[in-house]
Amino acid sequence: MKSNSEGLIIDGVVAYIDRDNIDTDQIIPTEYLKSIKKFGFEDYLFDGWRYKDDGKLGITKDQRVIDENFILNKNPFNESKILLTRDNFGCGSSREHAVWALRDFGIKAVIASSFGDIFYNNSFKNGVLPIKLEKKEIDFLFDQTQQKVLELSINLQKKEINCGEKTISFHVDKHLIDRIIYGLDDVDITLKEKDKIFDFERTRIEERPWIFK
Amino acid sequence: MKTLYDKLWEEHHVTQLDSGESLLYIDRHYLHEVTSPQAFEGLIKKNLKPWRLNANIATPDHNVPTTRGNNFNSESITDEISKIQVVELDKNCNKFGIKQFDIESNKQGIVHVIGPELGFTIPGMTIVCGDSHTSTHGALGCLAMGIGTSEVEHVLATQCLKVSKLKNMNVRFEGEVDEHVSSKDIVLYLIGQIGTAGGTGYAIEFSGSYISSISVEGRMTICNMAIEAGAKVGLIAPDNKTIEYVKSKSFLDDDTFNHAKEYWKTLKSDDDAKFDKEITIDVSKIKPQVTWGTSPEMVLNYDESIPTVFDTKDENKKNVELARDYMGIENETKLSDLTFDKVFIGSCTNSRIEDLRQAAEIVKGKTIASNISEAIVVPGSGLVKEQAENEGLDKVFTDAGFIWRDPGCSMCLGMNPDQLKPYERCASTSNRNFEGRQGYLGRTHLMSPIMAAYTAINGTIGDPDEI
Numbered sequence: 001m002k003s004n005s006e007g008l009i010i011d012g013v014v015a016y017i018d019r020d021n022i023d024t025d026q027i028i029p030t031e032y033l034k035s036i037k038k039f040g041f042e043d044y045l046f047d048g049w050r051y052k053d054d055g056k057l058g059i060t061k062d063q064r065v066i067d068e069n070f071i072l073n074k075n076p077f078n079e080s081k082i083l084l085t086r087d088n089f090g091c092g093s094s095r096e097h098a099v100w101a102l103r104d105f106g107i108k109a110v111i112a113s114s115f116g117d118i119f120y121n122n123s124f125k126n127g128v129l130p131i132k133l134e135k136k137e138i139d140f141l142f143d144q145t146q147q148k149v150l151e152l153s154i155n156l157q158k159k160e161i162n163c164g165e166k167t168i169s170f171h172v173d174k175h176l177i178d179r180i181i182y183g184l185d186d187v188d189i190t191l192k193e194k195d196k197i198f199d200f201e202r203t204r205i206e207e208r209p210w211i212f213k
Numbered sequence: 214m215k216t217l218y219d220k221l222w223e224e225h226h227v228t229q230l231d232s233g234e235s236l237l238y239i240d241r242h243y244l245h246e247v248t249s250p251q252a253f254e255g256l257i258k259k260n261l262k263p264w265r266l267n268a269n270i271a272t273p274d275h276n277v278p279t280t281r282g283n284n285f286n287s288e289s290i291t292d293e294i295s296k297i298q299v300v301e302l303d304k305n306c307n308k309f310g311i312k313q314f315d316i317e318s319n320k321q322g323i324v325h326v327i328g329p330e331l332g333f334t335i336p337g338m339t340i341v342c343g344d345s346h347t348s349t350h351g352a353l354g355c356l357a358m359g360i361g362t363s364e365v366e367h368v369l370a371t372q373c374l375k376v377s378k379l380k381n382m383n384v385r386f387e388g389e390v391d392e393h394v395s396s397k398d399i400v401l402y403l404i405g406q407i408g409t410a411g412g413t414g415y416a417i418e419f420s421g422s423y424i425s426s427i428s429v430e431g432r433m434t435i436c437n438m439a440i441e442a443g444a445k446v447g448l449i450a451p452d453n454k455t456i457e458y459v460k461s462k463s464f465l466d467d468d469t470f471n472h473a474k475e476y477w478k479t480l481k482s483d484d485d486a487k488f489d490k491e492i493t494i495d496v497s498k499i500k501p502q503v504t505w506g507t508s509p510e511m512v513l514n515y516d517e518s519i520p521t522v523f524d525t526k527d528e529n530k531k532n533v534e535l536a537r538d539y540m541g542i543e544n545e546t547k548l549s550d551l552t553f554d555k556v557f558i559g560s561c562t563n564s565r566i567e568d569l570r571q572a573a574e575i576v577k578g579k580t581i582a583s584n585i586s587e588a589i590v591v592p593g594s595g596l597v598k599e600q601a602e603n604e605g606l607d608k609v610f611t612d613a614g615f616i617w618r619d620p621g622c623s624m625c626l627g628m629n630p631d632q633l634k635p636y637e638r639c640a641s642t643s644n645r646n647f648e649g650r651q652g653y654l655g656r657t658h659l660m661s662p663i664m665a666a667y668t669a670i671n672g673t674i675g676d677p678d679e680i
Contacts, residue, residue: 030626186364
């Protein structure tokens with residue numbers, strides 16, 4: 001991400017995957033969930049589509065059979081920071097590893113017509129911005145990808161996507177995007193309310209004692 | 214005026230933050246080996262401890278081999294990487310003093326099976342776990358949802374979840390079902406109707422005469438798959454059946470239980486509660502359901518034809534084409550034309566005692582078809598396994614040619630050695646038919662335990678009434 005006088009910008013070439021319901025098992029298969037680390041998932045992003053062989057945790061990209069037809073293996077899309085896709089991206093399993101894999105690959109924004117609830121929530125905690133657009137806007141962007149190597153510029157403060165001839169506004173709750181802009185930590189924020197949590201808990205122990213047995 | 218979800222939300226609402234989000238107090242937090250190590254690491258880095266120790270219950274389930282036999286411990290796992298994760302859970306639970314039903318415990322099992330069965334899930338609770346199928350616990354009138362690892366750390370550290378309120382949906386199931394139709398068929402049918410994004414942004418309450426008529430275990434199957442309809446929360450108001458079920462599992466003394474019971478009876482949506490969306494489904498016309506593709510919404514009556522690109526709307530053509538290709542559907546026109554290689558009965562959706570009883574009823578006295586190379590039954594927990602063995606169900610299965618395993622998530626996601634080989638076709642009672650879900654290039658067809666048992670015997674999909 002870079003910053004200019006207009007605010008924080010994510011820009012560059014858009015990689016696109018034209019299908020609905022890309023579940024988190026596709027974003028990162030179960031095998032790689034055996035890792036106990038929070039980083040190092042870049043080689044396993046879209047593993048089932050990116051390679052022509054079965055992978056294992058610890059085996060890196062250069063030891064695999066690469067599917068040259070998959071978009072993230074093609075130049076210039078192998079360096080994309082923006083991913084365009086369709087409906088219900090990130091549905092299924094709650095694995096935060098899906099966001100970690102996108103982040104580690106270098107993806108900073110995902111544009112789709114809708115997202116799985118848990119994935120959407122996980123994204124903001126790891127600096128990946130999920131952008132929901134109307135289906136007709138998604139269609140427009142896909143049309144553009146068929147005509148040229150599409151480059152976009154996303155302004156986080158203005159909540160705008162600029163694609164040359166056209167500017168598309170998007171909505172995202174302020175508190176969510178602030179987490180990305182300022183890199184806020186939820187635990188720190190919540191612990192400022194420590195006293196309220198203690199008070200709530202004390203009352204609850206009296207009123208609903210069975211919960212605490 | 215309030216829905217059950219509204220009431221549970223208000224009951225647990227600690228405060229509203231400047232951001233507009235709310236802090237919800239979490240009563241119960243389940244942990245397993247896959248989504249917790251990074252959360253514990255975060256806790257340690259911040260020099261924090263779990264806020265309230267006895268809120269947390271842990272068990273290893275995703276990685277554990279199901280051929281453990283006796284004298285097996287965490288160190289016995291042969292997959293070195295899986296072993297590290299299970300051992301890490303042991304270490305973290307020991308370090309912080311969290312109660313764990315470890316791999317050696319006879320009460321170990323799939324986290325969503327052991328929670329209710331050991332009395333740790335009781336009505337009116339907020340429950341979270343780093344697993345999307347946490348919605349299962351909603352069947353007992355809980356506000357339960359899956360969370361990511363960052364949130365696991367957050368709940369450990371603060372006993373709260375930072376969330377915005379969901380919208381309310383009511384799905385009313387009315388009528389009576391045919392003999393071989395189970396709650397799995399009902400929820401698969403719903404997903405086929407509203408799609409895998411149909412419930413996104415909603416908490417779905419399931420209600421109606423059908424829900425009242427079924428057991429608590431059947432209700433768990435329905436809430437379990439709310440997430441496959443896009444809803445991270447599925448819930449059902451507790452009734453007398455729920456209270457009896459909870460009583461039979463409870464470790465509470467009688468006075469406390471009776472006190473709680475009075476409160477639990479208030480946990481229902483008001484008659485004039487306002488839902489943002491309402492759906493009514495007549496269950497009497499629903500036939501056994503089987504998925505054909507790579508999303509749970511690609512589901513059909515067992516006797517229907519598989520869609521082709523020619524009979525699909527433009528916007529969906531690509532999805533159908535990709536799914537047919539992955540599933541290896543070429544000349545087959547009907548589900549009954551497909552030949553199966555493996556059968557899996559298990560998972561947090563369908564591995565409880567009633568599921569095993571229903572499957573056993575079908576296979577009793579029969580033998581699995583010659584084209585089935587392997588059929589496995591994986592009980593959801595040590596206690597389910599023990600109960601099934603007491604009833605002789607293990608014998609019914611093994612006599613028919615099934616393999617009887619130790620508890621765990623197993624082939625639902627193939628994180629342990631139970632996996633499909635490339636291109637193998639599996640009749641599965643699990644919850645996801647995603648590409649590669651049960652093993653690299655494996656092909657999954659979701660169905661009920663009754664239909665999976667029938668497919669094992671028959672070798673292909675058919676009418677379970679005929680057996």
